[in-house]
Amino acid sequence: MKKTVACSAPYDVGGLGQHFSFIVEEARSQNRLIEYYTPRPKAEDAIGRTVEISNRRKLLFRCPPLRFSPGWINYYFNDWFDRAVAASLRPADEFETGCAGQAFHSFKRARQLGYRVLALQADNSHINNVARQHLKAIRDFGIEASWLNDAHRQKILQAYEEADIIHVASSYSYESFLRAGVPESKLNIRQFSVHPRFVPPAQPCNDGKFRVVYSGTLSVAKGIPVLLEAFSRLQGCDTELILIGGSTTRGMRLYLEAWQKRDCRIRIAPGDPLPHLQRASVYVHPSYEDGFSYAPMEAIACGVPAIVTEDTGMKEHIQPGINGYIVPTGDWEALLDQLKSLQKSSLLSLI
Numbered sequence: 312m313k314k315t316v317a318c319s320a321p322y323d324v325g326g327l328g329q330h331f332s333f334i335v336e337e338a339r340s341q342n343r344l345i346e347y348y349t350p351r352p353k354a355e356d357a358i359g360r361t362v363e364i365s366n367r368r369k370l371l372f373r374c375p376p377l378r379f380s381p382g383w384i385n386y387y388f389n390d391w392f393d394r395a396v397a398a399s400l401r402p403a404d405e406f407e408t409g410c411a412g413q414a415f416h417s418f419k420r421a422r423q424l425g426y427r428v429l430a431l432q433a434d435n436s437h438i439n440n441v442a443r444q445h446l447k448a449i450r451d452f453g454i455e456a457s458w459l460n461d462a463h464r465q466k467i468l469q470a471y472e473e474a475d476i477i478h479v480a481s482s483y484s485y486e487s488f489l490r491a492g493v494p495e496s497k498l499n500i501r502q503f504s505v506h507p508r509f510v511p512p513a514q515p516c517n518d519g520k521f522r523v524v525y526s527g528t529l530s531v532a533k534g535i536p537v538l539l540e541a542f543s544r545l546q547g548c549d550t551e552l553i554l555i556g557g558s559t560t561r562g563m564r565l566y567l568e569a570w571q572k573r574d575c576r577i578r579i580a581p582g583d584p585l586p587h588l589q590r591a592s593v594y595v596h597p598s599y600e601d602g603f604s605y606a607p608m609e610a611i612a613c614g615v616p617a618i619v620t621e622d623t624g625m626k627e628h629i630q631p632g633i634n635g636y637i638v639p640t641g642d643w644e645a646l647l648d649q650l651k652s653l654q655k656s657s658l659l660s661l662i
Contacts, residue, residue, distance in 0.1 A: 314343045318409025319392040321351035331409040364391045382460030389413045414470035430476040435602040436487035438467040444600035452536040455560040480603035481624020511614035512589035524591040526555040526584040526606040534597030540643035552577045555584045588613040
């Protein structure tokens with residue numbers, strides 16, 4: 312069956328973009344790929360179709376009620392991309408979207424064009440579980456609203472109903488869909504792997520610093536406040552926290568600035584995570600919810616132990632005490648205990 316794929320993330324950029332590139336190349340290797348839609352296709356790829364909606368997104372930031380609402384910004388961004396893809400779709404056999412929130416109009420158009428299979432990649436666990444976990448994070452810390460509002464949640468639930476196949480990236484996600492009543496016959500676990508450039512350094516870093524690293528979006532839902540609460544209680548001037556990524560709300564930016572003023576050991580360093588991972592002592596992924604996450608896998612590939620929470624598909628790749636540890640979600644005290652243990656082990660190795 313010939314296949315068309317769409318995703319609002321640029322090809323191979325960020326976690327969603329990496330999922331998208333995997334789906335595209337999988338279909339290409341099977342000689343099934345007709346074309347794919349994205350804001351930025353793979354360089355010099357004749358079948359990559361550019362969907363440009365950035366100018367529309369800028370309009371949202373000029374509208375005071377919406378510019379401060381991550382939920383509505385995300386809703387409209389996904390809706391505009393979905394409509395643009397629907398307007399451009401050409402006949403094929405299978406259509407897959409890389410995000411459930413971008414499926415309403417494109418799924419409808421695909422059915423009109425005679426597509427036999429509609430599929431979606433669910434990057435998170437079931438959306439109702441996402442909503443519950445985000446609510447827990449916001450109740451714990453406040454600071455900012457979720458990227459998920461109820462209108463978007465309802466649209467995603469409708470996409471689940473319309474889809475013939477729902478691909479998930481972990482057993483954690485798979486089980487969340489089953490608990491929500493989605494038929495097992497619709498579900499498929501798709502395995503992802505990290506880029507081969509993530510390898511241990513040629514020469515281990517032995518400068519005596521204990522480096523804690525996180526890579527990804529700096530948000531409440533990703534558990535950044537949990538990490539900061541734990542790290543701030545970790546003793547030692549030779550201890551450092553490196554946050555690789557950026558925030559998307561004013562509330563989180565101000566929150567991070569306040570922490571940096573209080574603790575000079577905290578650094579924010581956007582860019583390529585590889586150099587930081589190759590110098591890290593431990594990687595922490597404190598997320599309140601994640602269907603899967605590349606960042607902890609990249610850390611492990613670099614020989615760095617990863618601490619993850621119970622509410623991420625990444626926990627399935629952790630062998631406690633060997634390549635990492637699993638801590639309760641939202642529990643900074645448990646995270647602190649684990650960091651102290653690793654810090655002590657790191658100091659002993661220098662003696």
